[in-house]
Amino acid sequence: MTDLFAREPKKPLAEALRPTSLDEVIGQPHLIGPGKPLRLAVESKTPHSMILWGPPGVGKTTLARILAHSFDAEFIPLSAVFSGVKDIREAVDRAQAVLQRDGRHTILFVDEVHRFNKSQQDAFLPYVESGLLTFIGATTENPSFEVNSALLSRAQVYVLNALTDDDFKALFARAVASGVLPGLTFDDSALATLSGYADGDARRFLNLLEQTRTAAGARHVERIDTDFLSEVLTVNARRFDKGGDAFYDQISALHKSVRGSNPDGALYWLTRMLDGGADPRYLARRLVRMAWEDIGLADPRAARIALDAADTYERLGSPEGELALAQAAIYLAVAPKSNAGYKAYNEARAFIRQDVSRPVPVHLRNAPTKLMKELGYGHAYRYAHDEPHAYAAGETYLPEGIEDHRWYEPVERGLEGKIQEKLRFLRQLDEETKAPPRS
Template sequence: MEDLFDSDSEQAGYRPLADRMRPCSLEEFRGQVKIVGEGTPLRQAIESDRLHSMIFWGPPGTGKTTLASMLATHSGAEFIKLSAVLSGVKEIRAAVDRAKQLRQVGKSALLFIDEVHRFNKSQQDAFLPHVEDGTIVFIGATTENPSFELNNALLSRARVYVLQALDKESLVEVLQRALEDEERGLGGRKLHIEPEQVELIAEAADGDARSALNLLEIAADLCDGDVIDSHTVAELVAGRVRRFDKGGEAFYDQISALHKSVRGSSPDGALYWFCRMIDGGCDPLYIARRVVRMASEDIGNADPRALRIALDAWEVQERLGSPEGELAIAQAIIYMAAAAKSNAAYLAYKAAMREAKDLGSLEVPLHLRNAPTKLMKELDYGKEYRYAHDEPDAYAAGESYLPEELDGSRYYFPVDRGLEQKIAEKLAWLRSKDKQAD
């Protein structure tokens, strides 16, 4: 096995618990039954020694590097590891040259690229011919959505496997194994820790096995004697934030879940995702801005108060900060989730914008033009304009307010909910007067 970037700590002989406890076999591997369980395509490929290029996509600490290493070991391939953070063209060429040397003597190479999404397009393209001709088996690991971060050419040559965050039960198993393993883990120290404290560490790790083992190692180093007590664990997990990548996949998934919960009239779902984002470190002002969007897009004139409430919450956050501002945003979210829904204003805006863009610069009808000068009046600007307040019911029945080419077009169709039900009745009544005038 070859790592082109051995750390100083590894050269000095120190290996963190998380590294020492890397699974050595699929039987030790936890939390990814969907991709390496019995009968899965990847498991069958491993057992039949038919490796192919692949992308491992998942949160940190889910076993991407470990799985790649095990694949190399099982197939007898040399494991060449690069980090996209530290590597460049020079390192890529060196790795490919090494793979070519191995191929000449009848051996294979598995090239693993950690954080492959950090390579630019030209760097990603550099692998393609060598993947194509079988010089290397390519495995890339990423925490970002491959659809957005990787070239289509690379994606077409590699199968994507999605790794999930480990559940609490799997993390507890990982921690217990570390506590009992005398060769690689902490078993030789005969540490005592209550099951409740192990579960607390697993919960704090939030699906990340590396984080769980790091916490356990710190707790073991801090404990007095051979007992890891509740006070030590409580100190360690205090202030831990949940998995949340600002600007990354988790970020957009969670704001999407919040928006769709409001649209779906679920105050509980909306409130949960709001709290998840705040707990993960999201800027409350970003959420406040999105809440204003929800008020117009999904509620609109069915309940115009929603927009004002959203703006008020934004203002409270700006003026008072946390926690008062966050409570105001939560109040606005709950109100909007429970409010009558309408996307009529949103659809009307999009329809009108589409025609404004597609139909060019249609002329303003003469009767709607302003006539501040004598010349404009002589050119009939404003002629025959009917002042609505002088008309019965303050409505100029039969008057047109669109360009001639669009006369009769409609964009706004109120729904039969909330205030828009009344608006729909009003507009229907006005259209009946237009027909009478015609």
């Protein structure tokens, strides 16, 4: 009689097809190809501590398991989400026991290592230094920010890439060869759609393939096309972490597309972020920032359009209000560019922070009382409107010692080109006319 309680659960397709050797791994040729770092480590039987950094579903855990098996090492997996210092100490005790009993080395694999705080990371650092443990960490976040420097200095960082369309074709071929898709055929367009839905994630691709197989069986369908996929698949948002690297990388790409005067790039990244779940209000604030940082006075309408787009979104919400944000991004991208005002502000602020507190020149001071007038406040001040061109040529407006200092130098693009012409004219007047001596 079969013991029902001894049965194991049916493995998901992603687990059933998990590679067991480097030759079975799809993708990451820069790490596992001939003469590449992880291939050389396996061939030389020389383990070393490392951090595998990349998006979800690209093989970080799989590679760690393969490496441990290749080195004939004890494999202790921990998840930083569920583990603490107590679990690390138990892993150390186990590693010491295995070493004494079998003489075998231990690989400690920490998934999502970026979730360990400093004290948790410090807990296994001495055992990595002593050689008791070889540490392999997996993370979707930039190790430079999330892993403490002591551990980072002892581990080689390897960057894993999202899978490509060709990788997904190879993965699909393996699934077909394994017999897990009996009687099913896929249109090329359907396979391309699945690859797009997977968004570089092998686990997601196989899960979608498994959902498709289940739905096809329930509906007695043998040929899979894009219409069928659109009916039966519930697709999550694309790879996007609102607080992680993907978020900041895409914001950076949006900003640089605007700065680089590429409307298509700006529109693409804005739409990608909206599709991924970014807060449209946050994007609106960033567009306003871009208008002042990268366009400024070259086209003052840019800031107004960005603000109007933000206001429109507040009134309409999603999805209608997103159109205003998209058009604002396009306008900012095609507008003339100038960072002259941005640079001037930063340079003036830096100067003031390191400078002494210079007094306001007497002729610029307000004189609301008799005493202040007697002290000379406001004396010999020249009222610009009474001067030719409404400009008091030769007058000084900066404190003594920095009268000729200039921070703002407009560019020749857009409105700033005209501003530049005016400043040149006024400075020429300054050269021709000197302010009268103070009495």
